[in-house]
Amino acid sequence: AGLGVASLGLSSMNGSAAAVETDSTDQWTRAEAEQIKLTDDTTAPVISDNPNSISDDYWIWDTWPLRTRDGSIVKINGWQIVFSLTAPNDLVPGARHNAATIRYFYSRNGKNWQEGGKAFDAPLGHHQWAGSAMYDQTEEQIYHFYTAVSPEPEFRQRPALGIGASIETSPKGVELTGDQEHLIMGTPDGEMYQTLEQSKDQGIVYAFRDPWYFKHPETGEDLAVFEANTPTGSKDPSDPKSFNGNIGVMRATNDELTEWELLPPVMEAIGTNQQLERPHFVFNDGKWYLFTISHKFTFAPGLSGPDALYGFVGDSLYGDYKPLNESGLVIANPEEAPFQAYSWLAMPQGDNILVESFENFRGLDNTSRGSISLDEVGYLPSEEQKELFGGTLAPSLKVQLNGTETKIVAELNDGHFLPSVGRSG
Ligand code: FRU
Numbered sequence: 349a350g351l352g353v354a355s356l357g358l359s360s361m362n363g364s365a366a367a368v369e370t371d372s373t374d375q376w377t378r379a380e381a382e383q384i385k386l387t388d389d390t391t392a393p394v395i396s397d398n399p400n401s402i403s404d405d406y407w408i409w410d411t412w413p414l415r416t417r418d419g420s421i422v423k424i425n426g427w428q429i430v431f432s433l434t435a436p437n438d439l440v441p442g443a444r445h446n447a448a449t450i451r452y453f454y455s456r457n458g459k460n461w462q463e464g465g466k467a468f469d470a471p472l473g474h475h476q477w478a479g480s481a482m483y484d485q486t487e488e489q490i491y492h493f494y495t496a497v498s499p500e501p502e503f504r505q506r507p508a509l510g511i512g513a514s515i516e517t518s519p520k521g522v523e524l525t526g527d528q529e530h531l532i533m534g535t536p537d538g539e540m541y542q543t544l545e546q547s548k549d550q551g552i553v554y555a556f557r558d559p560w561y562f563k564h565p566e567t568g569e570d571l572a573v574f575e576a577n578t579p580t581g582s583k584d585p586s587d588p589k590s591f592n593g594n595i596g597v598m599r600a601t602n603d604e605l606t607e608w609e610l611l612p613p614v615m616e617a618i619g620t621n622q623q624l625e626r627p628h629f630v631f632n633d634g635k636w637y638l639f640t641i642s643h644k645f646t647f648a649p650g651l652s653g654p655d656a657l658y659g660f661v662g663d664s665l666y667g668d669y670k671p672l673n674e675s676g677l678v679i680a681n682p683e684e685a686p687f688q689a690y691s692w693l694a695m696p697q698g699d700n701i702l703v704e705s706f707e708n709f710r711g712l713d714n715t716s717r718g719s720i721s722l723d724e725v726g727y728l729p730s731e732e733q734k735e736l737f738g739g740t741l742a743p744s745l746k747v748q749l750n751g752t753e754t755k756i757v758a759e760l761n762d763g764h765f766l767p768s769v770g771r772s773g
Pocket of ligand 1: 410433448479557558575625626690
C-alpha cells in the first residue's frame, strides 16, 4: 500500500528504549480496491448446514475468544470461554445494536456451549459493542476490552476496559466473579482521529470502537488496534475523501493498563472505504497479518466490494503493508448470498487461520430483483425480519496463509468454531 497522510514521530514510552517507533500510515488505495474480485480462493461456500447453536434466547453477533497476553486461546481446567454481543431475540435484528450486551459462553468440547451470563456488573455506556478479552495468567484476572456506546441515534463510542474479573471453574461450569474497575481508554483527538462532532459536519457514519488487545511480539508493549476515521475536512458525501476509515492504535503507558495514549493509525482507507471494523492481527512467521471487516455499502463512490474479511501483510506495526491477494479481499460472501455472514475474526491455527463469523441475513440479494435487498429488510413485518436473520455463529472457515496470498480450504460444518486448543491453565 502506498504512503499516505503521514503522522510521523517517535513517541517516547515510559523511558523504555524498546518502544515501537511510529511510522507513516499506510493506505488501502483505490487502485488496490479496484482489484477486488471473487475467486474460488476468496469466496465462502453458501451456508447450507449450520449446526452452531450457542443460545436459545439471544441474537448473537460479534464474538471473540478469551486469549492470553500472547494471543493464544485460553483453556482453563478444560473450559473454553467466548464473549459475544447479544440481544434478546424477540427484538427485530436492526434494534439489536442499541441493546447490545456482552455475555459469555463456555464449553468443554468446543461444540456444546452453555450461557454464563453477562460479562460485567456495571459496564460503561448505555450498551456495549465489540472488543476483545485478555486473561493474565499470573494475575489470574481478565482484561475486558469493549466499546462503551451512548444510546441511539448518537451512538457515541468510547473504547473501554474492565479490569479485575476472575474465573471460577467447577466440573459443571464457569463463573466470572470479582469487582471490576472500568475506565475509558481514549477519545478521538480531532487530528489523527475524527470526532463525532467533525463527522456530523461530514454527514456520514463515524467510528471509534472495537479495541482489540495485543502484546507487541518484539517490544512486549501493550497495544490495542481499533476502528476509527481520519478527519479529511471533506463535507460532501459524494466526495470519495468523505470515505475515511482507518485502523487506529493506542498504547498503554503504565503496567496496570489504566492509561493509554493514541498513536498514529496503522492503516487508512481515505477515498476507499468508510469503515475498517474489528481490526485484529495474526502473527505468522515473523509477518504481521492485519485483518479487518467491511461492508459493501461503505466503499467510496466508484468502487465496489462485498461484505467481507479484508487483510494486509507487513513486517512491523506500521507495515509496510501489502493487501492480501492484491486487493485485500480474503473471505467474501458468495454472490448468491451476499449477506449470509459478517464480523469475521481470524485466529491463528498452526500455519493457517481459522475464521469465525456470525450468520447474518439469508435469502437477500444485492439487487432487490425478485428478492429482498438489505435496505428493504427493516420495512418487513417483524416476524419476517427475524425469519431472515441468522443471529447465531456461522460455520468457521479455515484459510491458508501463503505470503501475500490466501486460500479458503475448508468449512467447519461440524459445530466447532474456534481453533482446537490443548490442555492449559
Ligand atoms: C461489526 C460491528 C462492530 C460493532 C458492532 C455493533 O459487526 O459493527 O464494529 O462493535 O458491530 O453492533
